[in-house]
Amino acid sequence: MTRTESAAVRPARRIRLPFVVRIEPRLEVPRWLSPVISIGAIVVALLLGALVLALVGGDPVRAYAHIAGAAFGSLGVFSDTLVKATPLIMTGLACSIAFQMKLWNIGAEGQFYMGALGASIVVLAGMVRADTPRAITIAVMLVAGILFGAGWGLVPGWLKARLRVNEIITTLMLNYIAVALVNYFIFGVWSEGGFQMTRTFQRAAWLPRLSDLAEQFPVFRGLTTHFGLVFAVVAAIIVWYILYRSLWGYEIRLIGDNPRAAEYAGIKITRNTVLVMMLSGGIAGLAGMSEIAGVVHRLQASISPGFGFTGIIIAWLAKLNPLIVIPVSILFGGLILAGREIQPAGVPRLIQGIILFMLIASEVLLRYRVRLARRA
Amino acid sequence: MATGTVLLFATIGEIFAERAGVLNLGLEGMMLIGAMSAFSVTVATGNGWLGLIVAMVAASALSLLHGVVTIHFQADQVVSGLALTFLGTGLSLVIGEGLNKAGAISLLPTLSLPVLSAIPILGPILFTKQSVMVYVGYLLVPIAWFYINRTRPGLHLRAVGENPTAADAMGLNVYRLRYSYVMVGGALAGLAGGTISLAISPGWFSELTTGGMGWIAVGLVIFAQWNPWRAAFGGYAFGALRRTILDIQGPQTLLGLRNPFFFNPYFGFFLQMLPYAFTIAVLIIGSREALRKRLGAPAALGLPYVRGERGH
Numbered sequence: 001m002t003r004t005e006s007a008a009v010r011p012a013r014r015i016r017l018p019f020v021v022r023i024e025p026r027l028e029v030p031r032w033l034s035p036v037i038s039i040g041a042i043v044v045a046l047l048l049g050a051l052v053l054a055l056v057g058g059d060p061v062r063a064y065a066h067i068a069g070a071a072f073g074s075l076g077v078f079s080d081t082l083v084k085a086t087p088l089i090m091t092g093l094a095c096s097i098a099f100q101m102k103l104w105n106i107g108a109e110g111q112f113y114m115g116a117l118g119a120s121i122v123v124l125a126g127m128v129r130a131d132t133p134r135a136i137t138i139a140v141m142l143v144a145g146i147l148f149g150a151g152w153g154l155v156p157g158w159l160k161a162r163l164r165v166n167e168i169i170t171t172l173m174l175n176y177i178a179v180a181l182v183n184y185f186i187f188g189v190w191s192e193g194g195f196q197m198t199r200t201f202q203r204a205a206w207l208p209r210l211s212d213l214a215e216q217f218p219v220f221r222g223l224t225t226h227f228g229l230v231f232a233v234v235a236a237i238i239v240w241y242i243l244y245r246s247l248w249g250y251e252i253r254l255i256g257d258n259p260r261a262a263e264y265a266g267i268k269i270t271r272n273t274v275l276v277m278m279l280s281g282g283i284a285g286l287a288g289m290s291e292i293a294g295v296v297h298r299l300q301a302s303i304s305p306g307f308g309f310t311g312i313i314i315a316w317l318a319k320l321n322p323l324i325v326i327p328v329s330i331l332f333g334g335l336i337l338a339g340r341e342i343q344p345a346g347v348p349r350l351i352q353g354i355i356l357f358m359l360i361a362s363e364v365l366l367r368y369r370v371r372l373a374r375r376a
Numbered sequence: 377m378a379t380g381t382v383l384l385f386a387t388i389g390e391i392f393a394e395r396a397g398v399l400n401l402g403l404e405g406m407m408l409i410g411a412m413s414a415f416s417v418t419v420a421t422g423n424g425w426l427g428l429i430v431a432m433v434a435a436s437a438l439s440l441l442h443g444v445v446t447i448h449f450q451a452d453q454v455v456s457g458l459a460l461t462f463l464g465t466g467l468s469l470v471i472g473e474g475l476n477k478a479g480a481i482s483l484l485p486t487l488s489l490p491v492l493s494a495i496p497i498l499g500p501i502l503f504t505k506q507s508v509m510v511y512v513g514y515l516l517v518p519i520a521w522f523y524i525n526r527t528r529p530g531l532h533l534r535a536v537g538e539n540p541t542a543a544d545a546m547g548l549n550v551y552r553l554r555y556s557y558v559m560v561g562g563a564l565a566g567l568a569g570g571t572i573s574l575a576i577s578p579g580w581f582s583e584l585t586t587g588g589m590g591w592i593a594v595g596l597v598i599f600a601q602w603n604p605w606r607a608a609f610g611g612y613a614f615g616a617l618r619r620t621i622l623d624i625q626g627p628q629t630l631l632g633l634r635n636p637f638f639f640n641p642y643f644g645f646f647l648q649m650l651p652y653a654f655t656i657a658v659l660i661i662g663s664r665e666a667l668r669k670r671l672g673a674p675a676a677l678g679l680p681y682v683r684g685e686r687g688h
Contacts, residue, residue: 350469
């Protein structure tokens with residue numbers, strides 16, 4: 001154990017082989033290296049996932065072929081993949097912006113549920129009348145979703161900023177509370193005929209789908225991709241602009257890199273903690289709103305197969321870059337879509353865990369280089 | 377007492393890991409692996425003790441992964457802990473597929489202590505017809521406290537977590553010690569999981585088996601200020617809270633009034649929130665106190681140690 005243990009740590013440790021394995025710190029990191037290592041890590045993770053599947057008696061080749069076919073095989077399923085990617089882009093963005101400040105918002109799941117609840121209240125509590133035009137209905141739902149999500153982010157943000165309460169635990173606990181709250185509403189208040197769901201929203205509260213345009217463009221017939229994707233992409237561009245082109249984004253990144261330097265520079269960490277948590281929660285809330293207005297058209301139990309948690313992995317895989325979040329989300333959207341049919345049910349979660357592990361483990365290769373040299 | 381015992385095991389395990397400077401957020405995943413493997417081994421062999429041992433070994437093997445990634449590869453401990461949670465949850469669901477139909481098994485025995493159970497008030501609560509694991513919990517608290525605060529290895533443990541550079545200069549193997557305590561933490565989390573599936577709510581269902589208790593334990597560590605006695609207090613308080621939540625929904629009248637939780641079962645969802653809301657409250661209390669007394673986490677918590685580099 002001692003040997004392997006110190007190998008990565010002690011430079012140029014010699015092992016009895018005809019050549020020498022040197023592990024030395026990198027002085028500079030080439031630009032191409034980071035994406036190559038990330039992709040390599042995913043490939044290794046998928047291979048490991050296959051190994052685990054084979055060990056528990058599954059058929060990994062068929063499972064992966066099934067995932068690929070069921071996610072990207074035709075225009076129709078690709079459209080479904082995009083539907084799954086839509087909330088993932090937004091939760092991935094929510095995590096990215098918080099993680100840039102080293103704020104560990106693990107609560108995107110709860111903020112997602114609260115956003116869905118906020119949008120539902122608008123419709124079900126009659127805040128907009130049933131004959132209100134679609135654009136206005138959706139705009140009100142949008143605002144409500146963002147506000148509810150932001151409110152759910154405000155609580156841990158304020159606790160962190162004012163009382164230094166660990167935000168990882170508070171955001172997580174708020175996840176459980178949000179799910180219980182939504183359950184109270186769908187079981188107790190808005191239950192439709194004893195089922196665990198509310199009534200279907202009026203048509204004016206549905207986000208337009210591609211298939212709505214099938215009259216003009218027959219290609220779009222049956223495609224489920226909805227307008228939420230536009231919200232997601234616009235949100236990605238806005239977050240990218242905030243992070244990399246605005247003073248505020250510079251402050252956020254500086255706090256994440258070196259909070260002490262940021263403090264000396266006069267940046268208000270307290271205020272930024274609250275604001276970033278609210279922005280992060282708001283984006284996750286938007287995801288919840290888009291999901292119920294675009295896909296299920298009602299509030300029901302288990303609207304999220306862990307979108308908030310997958311957002312964490314997506315953010316990390318995209319190196320917290322909002323624009324890279326989009327393609328990564330599409331990939332994971334495919335995994336979730338195909339994963340629904342795979343038994344046993346834990347497989348997608350297992351593969352996600354392995355991917356995240358490989359990803360962070362591979363980052364050591366960015367800091368150290370491994371070289372083989374002939375023994376002198 | 378039983379739920380409190382589960383939290384106690386997990387919390388004390390995490391205290392060991394964090395005292396050595398390694399934050400392991402993967403408790404939930406390790407507990408699930410523990411619960412699943414304890415149950416499946418017990419179903420297969422009929423021996424609950426063997427199940428517990430396998431649970432501890434499996435969970436500590438999983439924690440070893442966290443150790444390699446964070447100690448060795450200096451990866452971010454927060455992200456690695458999350459990865460461990462995903463991995464543990466997924467793995468236990470995959471391997472545990474179909475176990476929920478396995479049926480009843482012989483559980484760990486319950487027993488009453490002859491003399492102690494005769495103590496008025498305390499006796500019936502603490503020492504009568506409790507699962508064996510509850511008594512193990514009683515013993516673990518003073519042992520853990522004594523080990524950390526009054527023994528030489530305990531001193532080394534704290535040194536590694538407070539100032540690894542100095543500990544290294546003292547001749548301690550920082551890496552080996554951190555690995556060991558991460559695995560101790562994993563083993564105790566496995567024990568916690570095994571206690572759930574073999575003693576508290578017997579069986580294996582899904583990720584609902586732990587229901588976020590791993591995360592509550594992570595919160596309790598902060599409340600406990602890395603002290604086993606306070607961990608015991610927090611753990612048992614939570615156990616009592618859960619019991620109360622179950623009891624409160626039963627009777628038709630409560631304090632002479634109509635029981636709202638009996639007549640409107642949907643209010644139960646608000647009761648379900650209580651443990652989680654209570655965790656947040658406990659954290660607020662804990663951090664206020666810590667700010668006032670200037671108490672804090674182990675100084676090197678969350679920081680990787682790189683030999684030969686200047687300390688932080």
